[in-house]
Amino acid sequence: MAIRGKHILLGVCGGIAAYKSAYLTRLLVKAGARVQVVMTPDATHFITPLTLSTLSGNPVLVDYFDTATGTWNNHVHLALGADAIVVAPASANTLAKFAHGLCDNLLCAIYLSAKSPVFIAPAMDLDMWAHGSTQSNIKQLQSFGNRIIPPGTGELASGLSGEGRLAEPDDILQALTSFFSADLPLSGKKALVTAGPTWEAIDPVRYIGNHSSGKMGYALAAQLHRLGADVTLVSGPTNLDAPHGVHFVGVTSAAEMLDACLAYFDHSDITVMSAAVADYTPNAVADRKIKKTGDGLTLELVKTKDILATLGSRKRAGQLLIGFALETHDEQSHARAKLQQKNLDFIVLNSMRDEGAGFAGDTNKITIIDRQNQAETFTLKSKTEVAADICDRIMRMLKPSGG
Incomplete structure (x- = not known):
């Protein structure tokens, strides 16, 4: 409502x-x-x-x-x-x-x-x-x-x-x-946004994680809500407050994020997957704190289930699915491959080589690549402004041709 x-x-x-x-x-x-x-x-x-x-x-x-x-x-x-x-x-x-x-x-x-x-x-x-x-x-x-x-x-x-x-x-x-x-461009649309990192437990007190702050995803959720969408934000652990008006679902692990996304994806018109989901998780989680013994510790890691690919395989006609790619080298070729492999409508590329982009900060520099292999690169902006640019692209894609 x-x-x-x-x-x-x-x-x-x-x-x-x-x-x-x-x-x-x-x-x-x-x-x-x-x-x-x-x-x-x-x-x-x-x-x-x-x-x-x-x-x-x-x-x-x-x-x-x-x-x-x-x-x-x-x-x-x-x-x-x-x-x-x-x-x-x-x-x-x-x-x-x-x-x-x-x-x-x-x-x-x-x-x-x-x-x-x-x-x-x-x-x-x-x-x-x-x-x-x-x-x-x-x-x-x-x-x-x-x-x-x-x-x-x-x-x-x-x-x-x-x-x-x-x-x-x-x-x-x-x-x-x-x-x-009334008069909001995304009124009547349901949106699903993921944000933040996932934490993969090693034992009751330790985990494997990453440096994602969640700021980009939270900015996207807030902007989609301002445009009239009914927004669900699935977020890993962050220090951020959920945007006003957004339905918030907090998760910790990649498996929990997958379950939450599957619960909302089929009814979503727009899905923006900006979370930094762990690619690997410990094969076994110790039920007690692992004590420091010897000179090292070996962990057996297994792949997490690919959430973006899972959703891409379920995507129906009329749904928009947007992914993010944070790369350190051969950025555009890796992003284009991900776009095709995971059945995305467009992908938002960040390069760790761009100063002011990436995790933690309040700014970002993006390139949007669509299914026609057209790339549009934006200048360094605040994450709020970047969210507006991404949402502008979403609205153009939703607009009927010739409209």
Whole structure:
């Protein structure tokens, strides 16, 4: 779903419709969103913070300063950390405050600091909703770029019937889903990315590994997500945080990475294999730490199963499979051979002879080689920029011919 992994800040205002915020929180969490609830003080009279904290999995925030924990709730950080702010229910009082820049509670301060899209779902009695002041405030809020999720019509808490009911939680979820899905070039596509090294155990405390930092793969996962793809990142051990919005699967060994890739590959439209997978693994793993005896240690190594070749043999029409090649000599000939042998759509070549490229650093220098043997070499760039170049090539390949 488009909102999986999104950081949603849910504002809850005082009003009987606040009870629906519990169901909305549950729907958002079920859809994979990370939900931070912020309540106005009046909202706590209608539904308890404990209820929404339990459903969201995060402490509910009400005040600038939490005297119980001594914590300052920084409204700027809260606003900037949200992919979207949703205020549901939004009372007439809060609508007026938002429209005129009043800032007497934490939710108002977050709203005034917001750079992400703001969705406002009003709820109030029909006469309050129809009043000229409220309608003027709604127009003002729309002029600021806020998105209004209009109230529904039906029975109201006052006993009257008419317009003013909070939009149903399912409709609010749909509004968010539609927003995050719209106009993104890879919307509706599923992507699988591998990153980092694999560690092949020798004994319970030692392993064979490599110097891969995972930075290139993580940058690719983040860029594919920004372009609208539903991304699964399978990563070996790194010190990096998973990109927001990306489904993360942590693995250690080459065998674990193979199993994870096989679980997701068949349903992926785009697969980018940037992990540095070990070519060999110990034939036997000691169940205890190997003690230092004698002058040397001999390990019998066996080949790991080739993940890229395995996926290439399963690739169906319409799937894109992209591999990486890190070479030290005869770079292009080795990369072209790998491209053909493993049934790739294109390969991304790194040369260890290029200064600033390869493992660990924040930059990379690549050459993309396609199945027509056309090679395009790029200048040294940040790995974020390199990820954008690779994704541009992916989008060109997905675009229908003549489109």
